[in-house]
Amino acid sequence: MAEIKEYGEFALIEHLTKSFPIRQSSTLKGVGDDCAVIDASDGKTVITTDLLLEGIHFDLTYCDMRLLGYKSVVVNLSDVYAMMATPRQITLSLGLSKRFKVEDLERFYEGVRGACKTYGVDLVGGDTSASMTGLTISITAIGVTQEPVFRSGAKPNDLICVSGDLGAAYMGLQLLEREKAIFNQQDPADKQEFKPKFEGREYLLERQLKPEARRDIVAELMERGIRPTAMLDISDGLSSELLHICRQSKVGCRIYEERIPIDYQTAAQAEEFNLNVTTVALSGGEDYELLFTVPLADYEKVSQMSGIRIIGHITDGKLGAALITRDGQSELTLKAQGWNAFSAEDKSQGL
Amino acid sequence: MAEIKEYGEFALIEHLTKSFPIRQSSTLKGVGDDCAVIDASDGKTVITTDLLLEGIHFDLTYCDMRLLGYKSVVVNLSDVYAMMATPRQITLSLGLSKRFKVEDLERFYEGVRGACKTYGVDLVGGDTSASMTGLTISITAIGVTQEPVFRSGAKPNDLICVSGDLGAAYMGLQLLEREKAIFNQQDPADKQEFKPKFEGREYLLERQLKPEARRDIVAELMERGIRPTAMLDISDGLSSELLHICRQSKVGCRIYEERIPIDYQTAAQAEEFNLNVTTVALSGGEDYELLFTVPLADYEKVSQMSGIRIIGHITDGKLGAALITRDGQSELTLKAQGWNAFSAEDKSQGL
Numbered sequence A, B: 001m002a003e004i005k006e007y008g009e010f011a012l013i014e015h016l017t018k019s020f021p022i023r024q025s026s027t028l029k030g031v032g033d034d035c036a037v038i039d040a041s042d043g044k045t046v047i048t049t050d051l052l053l054e055g056i057h058f059d060l061t062y063c064d065m066r067l068l069g070y071k072s073v074v075v076n077l078s079d080v081y082a083m084m085a086t087p088r089q090i091t092l093s094l095g096l097s098k099r100f101k102v103e104d105l106e107r108f109y110e111g112v113r114g115a116c117k118t119y120g121v122d123l124v125g126g127d128t129s130a131s132m133t134g135l136t137i138s139i140t141a142i143g144v145t146q147e148p149v150f151r152s153g154a155k156p157n158d159l160i161c162v163s164g165d166l167g168a169a170y171m172g173l174q175l176l177e178r179e180k181a182i183f184n185q186q187d188p189a190d191k192q193e194f195k196p197k198f199e200g201r202e203y204l205l206e207r208q209l210k211p212e213a214r215r216d217i218v219a220e221l222m223e224r225g226i227r228p229t230a231m232l233d234i235s236d237g238l239s240s241e242l243l244h245i246c247r248q249s250k251v252g253c254r255i256y257e258e259r260i261p262i263d264y265q266t267a268a269q270a271e272e273f274n275l276n277v278t279t280v281a282l283s284g285g286e287d288y289e290l291l292f293t294v295p296l297a298d299y300e301k302v303s304q305m306s307g308i309r310i311i312g313h314i315t316d317g318k319l320g321a322a323l324i325t326r327d328g329q330s331e332l333t334l335k336a337q338g339w340n341a342f343s344a345e346d347k348s349q350g351l
Helices: A009-017 A065-081 A102-119 A168-185 A202-209 A215-223 A238-249 A264-272 A277-283 A296-303 B009-017 B065-081 B102-119 B168-185 B202-209 B215-223 B238-249 B264-272 B277-283 B296-303
Strands: A027-029 A036-038 A044-053 A086-096 A122-130 A136-145 A159-163 A230-234 A251-256 A289-294 A308-316 A321-324 A331-333 B027-029 B036-038 B044-053 B086-096 B122-130 B136-145 B159-163 B230-234 B251-256 B289-294 B308-316 B321-324 B331-333
Touching (some): A009 A102, A036 A086, A044 A065, A044 B086, A044 B122, A044 B136, A065 A086, A065 A102, A065 A136, A065 A230, A086 A102, A086 B044, A086 B136, A122 B044, A136 B044, A136 B136, A159 A296, A168 A202, A168 A264, A202 A264, A215 A289, A230 A238, A238 A251, A238 A277, A238 A289, A238 A321, A264 A277, A289 A296, A296 A308, B009 B102, B009 B122, B036 B122, B044 B065, B065 B086, B065 B102, B065 B136, B065 B215, B065 B230, B102 B122, B159 B296, B168 B202, B168 B264, B168 B277, B202 B264, B215 B289, B230 B238, B238 B251, B238 B277, B238 B289, B238 B321, B289 B296
Parallel strands (some): A086 A122, A251 A321, B251 B321
Antiparallel strands (some): A036 B044, A044 A136, A044 B036, A230 A289, A251 A308, A321 A331, B027 B036, B044 B136, B086 B136, B159 B308, B230 B289, B251 B308
């Protein structure tokens, strides 16, 4: 295993980035100068950035470096798609403690490269540094759009839509945490033999460890000529994101518990953990699905899209944000119970 | 002192960023959506990013939060100017351990706001997160240029120029480290009374703690119609940066020891520390001055610029990169002895 300090910063960056091709004609200059240079003259430029810290956003006990590289890119691209934009470039900065070897970095960059290939984006710059402690990852993604979709354009009577299903990534995390706790309780002699119990829960693990950004949904919206009035990606839980739309669009909403899309594995795992599956879907986080609103006139077009569920509608702001329960009998006020990065009590994970 | 967790991520970001005005007409949407949106259609877009980690890049024993905020922005803008570009927007991500209070963040953002005002850039996005350990700062800067200047365009016979003077920030750091060590050796009872000895060394401290980016030099180059063939900012020491130009332009260089610009305080402090001042200037780092090459035909124009020193010339690549000593008798091969982020032995600091 090669030590990082045997390289030196510039040689290391060169070693790690040499196998990244440039795919975008808008990338005029990638890694290797004071700045990257891009041609962003053919639309409006969107920019997003995320900071991922070991022990807060990921746990290398169960998160392999390659998957972590992939996920770190995807969570940023998800924000770009949520603007109805196409991602084109990313920059990547890493802070590394001494316990990481060059091989660890190679695996991380392999994951980054995989995500760049899948989504057609170029790695154009970044920074690599020592760290006193764990692994620090900072990614900035840049994209282009003719006309961005904000959170602020929802109007009363608009339909509220979500892609895919919700809560699976959160249940995947709970499952990984349970198996980690069991592993830690084993006698040292038994740890070698330890096999975590994941049968029948593969979908939950995949949603937690290898999420994808919903490029397909954005492409289909464009093809069908559907322009959402508001859109964002669900990273902190459905409730929290709906409240962003309500606050920024100055509207209210009604969503229906029975309409919230939930996978069978999510429901089964929630039951096993004695958790309310609706709460999991509302507050779990890390779904990276799209939440968007469309005018009522687009009802038919949206209904024809596979993998899109209409879960409710936008109301006048005075009516607040509420969930209509499964029995249709009560309205529960929606609260942002998503991950709070600064609350030590809340053990859920967010990116 | 307010605890960060009393806010919540979104309220905290809103609190900290509410007093940031939008100055650039190219900023279409700042903080508050999945992405910022900018109009970058009037030129080529340049992007740079830096990761600053507590204990590696800064020491809060002597680096006040306000100055740190200022410096964190400036070091990124310096990279933008080095492309002959104008910075317009930044994003800022912070990872914060529990020991930081809201007031600390307010001071940090005060420094960021000061730099944004001085250089006319907009804060358009970012991310705020808990950290298990110290303070993590990640900044991305975006700028525009009609035609970027790379490191790769230097030609034999071009003149090598530097702005300002070199080595001062490094000597400032050594001075701060010395006083910190003395402070730590005091009896607890004497620590209250401790006054570091900084008289006559204010310039060194300023260069270390509150560097500025050389916007003025870029503006003057443009005014005088001088287009450098290669340019970069000196962050890792003159030697290291010259070698970047030589390698990327496939040329060699000769620089003259007697021509390297050094401030009186830098020289005096180097002598006090028994350091060779030329080595300090070549390898110190964090100068944030501009190093650039111009065609010989621009000799007169460049000579008229105040604060620019011609320190040598570009040669054929076969001749390598060397320093001609003060007595004119020997040629010393230049080595990149700048800061190595992964070498535990090297205690110098870099950004």
